[in-house]
Amino acid sequence: MLMYLCPALMDWLLFFASFAVFYSAGVRGLNMHECAILGIMVQVAYMVSSLVIGRLLNRHNAKTILLASTAMCGIFGIWSLCTALFGLLLTVMMLLGVFAAFFFNSFQTFMRGEAGPGELNDSVAYYTLSWSLGAAFGNITAGYLYKWGQFVMITTIAAVVVLIITLLFRHKTKDSGIASADEHIEEGSANARRVSPSYVLIGWFMIFTVTFVQRPLCTFLPPMFAHEKIGSLMASMPLFAHMAVQALFGLAMIRFRDILYRRTPFWIIQGVGALAFCAIWIWPSYTVCFVVLMLLGVYAGFAYFCAVYYASNSGRRSFNIGINEALVGLGSVAGMFFGEWWMRFSGSESGIYLVCSIGLIVSMFLQVLIATFTGNSSTK
Numbered sequence: 001m002l003m004y005l006c007p008a009l010m011d012w013l014l015f016f017a018s019f020a021v022f023y024s025a026g027v028r029g030l031n032m033h034e035c036a037i038l039g040i041m042v043q044v045a046y047m048v049s050s051l052v053i054g055r056l057l058n059r060h061n062a063k064t065i066l067l068a069s070t071a072m073c074g075i076f077g078i079w080s081l082c083t084a085l086f087g088l089l090l091t092v093m094m095l096l097g098v099f100a101a102f103f104f105n106s107f108q109t110f111m112r113g114e115a116g117p118g119e120l121n122d123s124v125a126y127y128t129l130s131w132s133l134g135a136a137f138g139n140i141t142a143g144y145l146y147k148w149g150q151f152v153m154i155t156t157i158a159a160v161v162v163l164i165i166t167l168l169f170r171h172k173t174k175d176s177g178i179a180s181a182d183e184h185i186e187e188g189s190a191n192a193r194r195v196s197p198s199y200v201l202i203g204w205f206m207i208f209t210v211t212f213v214q215r216p217l218c219t220f221l222p223p224m225f226a227h228e229k230i231g232s233l234m235a236s237m238p239l240f241a242h243m244a245v246q247a248l249f250g251l252a253m254i255r256f257r258d259i260l261y262r263r264t265p266f267w268i269i270q271g272v273g274a275l276a277f278c279a280i281w282i283w284p285s286y287t288v289c290f291v292v293l294m295l296l297g298v299y300a301g302f303a304y305f306c307a308v309y310y311a312s313n314s315g316r317r318s319f320n321i322g323i324n325e326a327l328v329g330l331g332s333v334a335g336m337f338f339g340e341w342w343m344r345f346s347g348s349e350s351g352i353y354l355v356c357s358i359g360l361i362v363s364m365f366l367q368v369l370i371a372t373f374t375g376n377s378s379t380k
Helices: 002-028 032-056 062-080 086-114 120-148 150-170 198-227 232-259 263-282 286-312 317-346 351-374
Strands: none
Touching: 002 032, 002 062, 002 086, 002 120, 002 150, 002 198, 002 232, 032 086, 032 198, 032 317, 062 086, 062 150, 086 120, 086 286, 086 317, 120 150, 120 232, 120 286, 198 232, 198 263, 198 286, 198 317, 198 351, 232 286, 263 286, 263 351, 286 317, 317 351
C-alpha cells in the first residue's frame, strides 16, 4: 500500500512547481498568451513522451524507468523555480513534462504487475485517490510555501524526491512469473454489465475531456487571481478543493464497480458537470468558483477512474495507458489553446468556463453514441 504514496508525492511535486511557476508569471506581469505557451508546450512534451513510453513498458522494466524518472522530475522541478528567463523556463518545463510522462506511465504498469487478478478495481481507486490528493495538496502548499521563498520550496521538492525513491526501493516487487491484473480481465458482480473493449475508446474521450476542462483552470486561475490581487494561499484554495473531492470520489468508486460499462451514469455526471461550468461563467465570483469547482471534483474523480479502469482492463494495457496519458497532454493543449483564444476573442477571462462547458457537452454526446452503437447490447 505504501507504494501508492509515490504518485501522490509526484503529483504534489508537479502541481506545486506548476502553481509556483504560473503564479510567479502573473506577479511578473506575463500575459495569458505567454502563460498559455508555457502550459501548452509542457503538455506537448508529455503527450509525445507518453506515446513513446507506452510502447516500451512492461513488468520487467517499469520499476527501473520509475526510479530514473523520479530523479529527473526532481532536478527539473527545482530548476523551474530558479529561472525567470522565458526561453530557459520553457525548456525546463518541457523536460519536466517528458519525465512526468515516464513516471506516470511506468507507475501504472508497475501497479498492475503488483496487483493480483481481481484487484484492478481497488488498485485504480487507490491510484486515483493518490495522485488526486497529491495534486490537491500541491496547489494549496504551493500557495502557502510560496510566501516562504525559493529556498524553502527547493528544499521541499528535494525531500519529496528522496522519499519517493526510498519508498520504491523498500517495496518488494512481485516475481514476474506470478499472475497479476496485467494479464487478467476483471468482471464485476452478477448484476454488472460484461466488459466491453469499446469502452476503452469511451475512456479515451473521458480523459481527453477532463483534462480539456481541468488543465486551463490550473494554468489560468493562478495568474487570474494574481491579477485580481488575491493572495497566493487564497488563490490555491479552489483548485485544492476541486482536487480533494476528485480524490475522495475516485476512492469511493471502489464500491461502484458495477455502474461501469453503462451509459446512464456517465451522461448524468458529465451533463451536470457542463451545467456547473455554465454557473461559474454566469456568476464568475471567487465564492461561486470555489463552491462549484469543489462539486466538479465528483465529475473529475469519476472520469479519471473510468478512463484508467477501462484502459487497464482490456487489450494491450500499457499501450492503452500510453494513449490515455498522451490524451492527457492533447486534451490539456486543446483546452488551453481554445480557452486562451476565447478569452482574447471575448475580452473576458471568465469565458474560459464557457469553453469548458461546451467541450464537455460535445464529448458526452460522442460517448453516448459510441456506447449505443458499439458497446454491450444492454448498456443503459
